[in-house]
Each structure stands twice: as C-alpha cells, then as structure tokens.
Amino acid sequence: MQTTPNDYAIIRPSDADGGYENSRSDLWLLSALPDPIVAFDPDAAMIVHANAAACRLFGWNDAAQRPLADLVLDTGADTLLNDLRRASVLRRETHVTTKGQLFSVESQRCGSDVARSMIVTIWRGGPSQTTLTPQGDDFVATVSHELRTPLTSVKGALGLALSGAAGPITDKTRSLLDIAHRNVGRLMLLVNDILDLEKMSSGHMAFDMNRADLRDTVAFACEANSTFADEFGVTLDCQIPSEPAMVIFDADRMHQVMTNLISNACKFSHPDGTVRVKLDRKADGAFEISVTDHGIGIPSKAVSSVFDRFNQAGSVHRNRSGSTGLGLAIVKTIIEEHGGTIALSSIEGVGTTVTVAIAPDKADCINRTSKV
Amino acid sequence: MIKLLHVEDDSDIREIALLALQMSDTFIIQQCEDGPSALKCAVEFAPDVLLLDVMMPHMTGPELLTRLRQEPTLSHVPAIFMTARVQMAERRALMDQGAVAVIAKPFDPITLADEIKLAMRPATA
Ligand SMILES: Nc1ncnc2c1ncn2[C@@H]1O[C@H](COP(=O)(O)OP(=O)(O)OP(=O)(O)O)[C@@H](O)[C@H]1O
Ligand SMILES: [Mg+2]
Numbered sequence: 001m002q003t004t005p006n007d008y009a010i011i012r013p014s015d016a017d018g019g020y021e022n023s024r025s026d027l028w029l030l031s032a033l034p035d036p037i038v039a040f041d042p043d044a045a046m047i048v049h050a051n052a053a054a055c056r057l058f059g060w061n062d063a064a065q066r067p068l069a070d071l072v073l074d075t076g077a078d079t080l081l082n083d084l085r086r087a088s089v090l091r092r093e094t095h096v097t098t099k100g101q102l103f104s105v106e107s108q109r110c111g112s113d114v115a116r117s118m119i120v121t122i123w124r125g126g127p128s129q130t131t132l133t134p135q136g137d138d139f140v141a142t143v144s145h146e147l148r149t150p151l152t153s154v155k156g157a158l159g160l161a162l163s164g165a166a167g168p169i170t171d172k173t174r175s176l177l178d179i180a181h182r183n184v185g186r187l188m189l190l191v192n193d194i195l196d197l198e199k200m201s202s203g204h205m206a207f208d209m210n211r212a213d214l215r216d217t218v219a220f221a222c223e224a225n226s227t228f229a230d231e232f233g234v235t236l237d238c239q240i241p242s243e244p245a246m247v248i249f250d251a252d253r254m255h256q257v258m259t260n261l262i263s264n265a266c267k268f269s270h271p272d273g274t275v276r277v278k279l280d281r282k283a284d285g286a287f288e289i290s291v292t293d294h295g296i297g298i299p300s301k302a303v304s305s306v307f308d309r310f311n312q313a314g315s316v317h318r319n320r321s322g323s324t325g326l327g328l329a330i331v332k333t334i335i336e337e338h339g340g341t342i343a344l345s346s347i348e349g350v351g352t353t354v355t356v357a358i359a360p361d362k363a364d365c366i367n368r369t370s371k372v
Numbered sequence: 373m374i375k376l377l378h379v380e381d382d383s384d385i386r387e388i389a390l391l392a393l394q395m396s397d398t399f400i401i402q403q404c405e406d407g408p409s410a411l412k413c414a415v416e417f418a419p420d421v422l423l424l425d426v427m428m429p430h431m432t433g434p435e436l437l438t439r440l441r442q443e444p445t446l447s448h449v450p451a452i453f454m455t456a457r458v459q460m461a462e463r464r465a466l467m468d469q470g471a472v473a474v475i476a477k478p479f480d481p482i483t484l485a486d487e488i489k490l491a492m493r494p495a496t497a
Contacts, residue, residue, distance in 0.1 A: 144456050145427050145456055148456040148477055148478065149382050149385065149456075149477075150384075151478060152382075152385055152388075152456075152477045152478040152479070153382065153384035153385055153388060155478040156385070156388035156389075156392070156478060156479065156481045157384075157388055159480065159481050159482060160388060160391055160392060160481045160482075163395075163481070163482050165391060165392075165395050165481075166391070188478060
C-alpha cells in the first residue's frame, strides 16, 4: 500500500513537548483504519488526535488540539463525556449518534502514567451497520423492571399477611411467612447488586460527580449504619479530621461503598467489638478512608479473592441473610470509577482493615470538561 | 377522605396497593390499568392525588402525567411516581416532571399510606 504525505499530516503529534510522539508508521496505521478514532487529553479537556475517518465524520480538516466542544453529537454526549472525565483504567462502551448515524464508542485509557495518559475512543457503526442498537441501557432497564415487578408483589403480599391486615395468623404460619419475607428481601438485594454490577461494567451507570466534602459522606454513613451496628452489639468509632476533604465524587455511590465496608466490619466482628471508621489525609495528599474491625478476619489464602463476585471467603456470617458476596466487587468498581484504589488486609482471628484512597480535587479540569 | 387515582399495569401490585391503602381508612381509591383508561376516568373522578407507575405499556407514567396536566382541573393535583429503585439522576428527572415524590418499588405496604400523605403535605399546605 502506498502512503502519501497527507496521511501523516492528518494526525500529527500535537504536543510540542513531544508527550504523545508517535512513530510515522504508527500514525499511518491509525489513519488507514476505517473506523474513526479520536484521542482525548482528559486533563486539558482537549481532543489531541483524530484519524482520517474521524476527520471525515466530523468534517475537521485538521485534527490537532481541538476543544471538546468540536465533538458535535446528537445524542449520548453526556455519557461519553462522563466516560472521558473519569480517570478509569476500565474499558467502556457508549452509544452515541452524530449526523444521524449510530455509533458504539469504545473508550480506553492508554498509557501507564496517569499524568500523561490519554483516552482513545474507537467509533464503530455508522452508515454500514444500521442494525446496531443501543441495547445496554434497555437491557438493564428491562431486566430490572421484569424482575422487580413480581418481587414487589411477593414482598408486598407477605408483608401485608404478616402485618395481620388479612386477618389473624398462627405462630407457625407467621414463622413460615417470616422466612419467605426475609428471603424475598435477600433476592431483591441480589437483583439490585447484579444490576448494579451489570450497569457499571457496561458503562451504563451514570455517576453524579460533584465536588463535595468527603467528611460529610463518611460521617453520614456512620450515622446511617449505627442501628445496624447495634444489632451486632458493635460500637462505631468515627474519626473525622477538622480540615475539609474536598474531592470530586458521587455521594450516593460513596455512601454505598461506606455502607458495605461498615456492614462487613460489623457482620464479622465479635459482640461488644468496636469498628473504627477513619478519614485522614496521607503525605501524598490523597484522602484515605479506613474501616477497621477486630473480628474473625479472613484466612490468608482467601484474602486475594475477596473482591471477586459472589465470593464469601468461606467465612461464617453472623447474619447470613442479606448477603450476596457481591458487596466488595461493587465497592471496588465504584472506587475505580473514581480513580481511587482499595486494599484489604486481614489476619485470621485478629481483624480486618479495608483502606480506600481517593485523590483530592486537584485540578479544575474536570469541571471544565463537564461544561462542554 | 383523600381521592387517589392509582395507575399501575400489574394487577397483583394494584391489589396489594389497594389492600395497603384500605388499611388506613383515609383514601377513596380508583385504579386504572394503563394511561388511556386513566385519561378516560380522571376528570370525572377528580382525584386529590395521583399515584403513577412509571414503566407501563401504551403510555409511560411521565407521559400520562403530561396529558393529565392539560386538563384544567388536574393541572395542580400532586403526583407521585412509583418505580423500581432509581438512580439519583432518574429520580431527579421524575421530580422535574412535577412530581412531589418518587416511591421506590418494592414499596412497604405498611407505610405506603403515610408516605403518600407525607408527600402531599407541601402541596396541600
Ligand atoms: N471485615 C471483614 N471481616 C471478615 N471477613 C470479611 C470482611 N469483609 C469481607 N469479608 C469476607 O469477604 C466476603 C465478601 O464480602 P462482600 O462484602 O463482597 O460480601 P458479603 O458481605 O458476603 O455480601 P454483601 O455485601 O453482598 O451483602 C464476605 O463474605 C466475607 O467472607
Ligand atoms: Mg458486604
């Protein structure tokens, strides 16, 4: 195949300091690909590269260093921009339409050094693949509706029967209804968790990222879970610093994270135990939330798999119902969506500490991106 | 007594909501299985509050609300959506539609009546 100088010119290293320097053959390869490819610098909220197909699609004659606003989409812009904004290593897929054509856009962060990394998007679909449909959203919404509707009736019917609304019930009947009621609740949790995971892994979970004080979320989570702790005879010791902890995060999702970590710590504590929830700032500026218990711990050979789905680390719950073994898998996904890290250390018979680290709101670039 | 119009396509859920609301002795309840039939009876029934499922065949809850709001006598009736657990963004979108509350499914039949009365308060005050 012949290349012309034009092919090289269409995509060119845009960064004067050579941050994204590519070899000529790499560039040729990119521009020869039939699918549009657009690379973004998430920190600068700029488009840094576009291959020939992308230039054709968007009508650009020069791809270097464009603002995000040049990416004109009919639908799906919010989700795509959300994906671009997130400092995630995960690969995600979004559906957008532009110029009346439907595209499936796959975004992936490239480069190991987060500071210099970029997000590359590959656009598939367009004129030739008209059968492509944005099924992801629909699928989750449909499954969620189909599963929850019968569960709503079952749970409601049992709840009403138990309340005596339909007349008196014998003790034996009550204990049977209790079992059914408890287990339908458990099924509900499972359905919610599975749908959460599905939404997150397919990129359909909308994160509502805002700049806020992490102290409020941590304190609120302790308060909200104190009744649960009481049930296990556990005391929550919430240690919050006096300095604000400003971070860009989704408060609901972070509450979900805290609830899971605190509930785990309580479930696996001994009665009269204490669970310490601590927020503080590390030397590198990141905020760290740790949840420490002095409970049964996790066998060393099981520690590495606690973040897997449906893993229950072989431990004996003090309250088995209401557990799906999906909690930590969801927690890990949420934290990674926030560009944070999570670690668990545990000694069997001594206790467990889970530590979450989240970078502070260092750049306003995220706000800039969101305004596009 | 509070006149409540309940629109829900699932007959089992309709029955449970009916039983739950009858326990409190404060509601006169009219139930419809979809948007079109609700549009037919709403004006005559003149409800004090609307309880609408979101995902329904023929017409979604929000679509139904838009149509009901076009009736002068129904333009200010407080509306409550009932839906499977929603994300914050979806909940906000429903509230932006002019709902006074969004009740998550599965709802608690024991507290349903109180939740509705609580949600109606700012609108009736
Ligand atoms: N603080 C802890 N102490 C001891 N074991 C723990 C602790 N936290 C988690 N584990 C182990 O890891 C497993 C997975 O935890 P995860 O939160 O994912 O699920 P779960 O608590 O069993 O269920 P779910 O959170 O979905 O209701 C638990 O079942 C338990 O075996
Ligand atoms: Mg858990």
